[in-house]
Amino acid sequence: MAIKHASDASFKEDIAEGLVLVDFWATWCGPCKMIAPVLEELxxxxxxxxxxxxxxxxxxxxxxxxxxxMSIPTLVLFKDGELVDKVVGYQPKEALVAFVEKNA
Structure with missing residues (x-):
């Protein structure tokens, strides 16, 4: 499954259904670059x-x-459009799996 890139215009639609892990990031952010391959693997x-x-x-x-x-990377979990959980900073893959599964 490919990772989607959302914009201000598409965001509400992109998180409207099911469980969605959103990575708030920026190109200049070191920890964001570190977490990108983890998300690709996840x-x-x-x-x-x-x-x-x-x-x-x-x-x-x-x-x-x-x-x-306020800080990036921030990973926010939405369920059917509602914010259910949030974690800030680099996370190893195991922590992200647990983060998703506890809210699945």
Whole structure:
């Protein structure tokens, strides 16, 4: 399953159904670059349970502001459009699997 890239315009639609893990990130962010391959590896493992959506906070400031994103990377879990959980900073794959599964 491919990771989606959301914009301010598409965000609400991208998180509307099911469990969605949103990665708020930026191109200049070191920890964001570290977590990107972890998310790529995670995507096929959580297929059927959750989707992964990335939001570039520099290009989509409205969405980042709406959800109070102050530090990146921030990973936010949405279920049917509702925010259910949030974690800030780099996370190893095992922690992300547990994060998704406890809310699945």
């Amino acid at each position: 995507a096929p493992e959580i297929e059927g349970k959750a989707e992964i959506v990335k939001v570039d906070v520099d290009q989509n400031q409205q969405t980042a502001s709406e959800y109070g994103i």
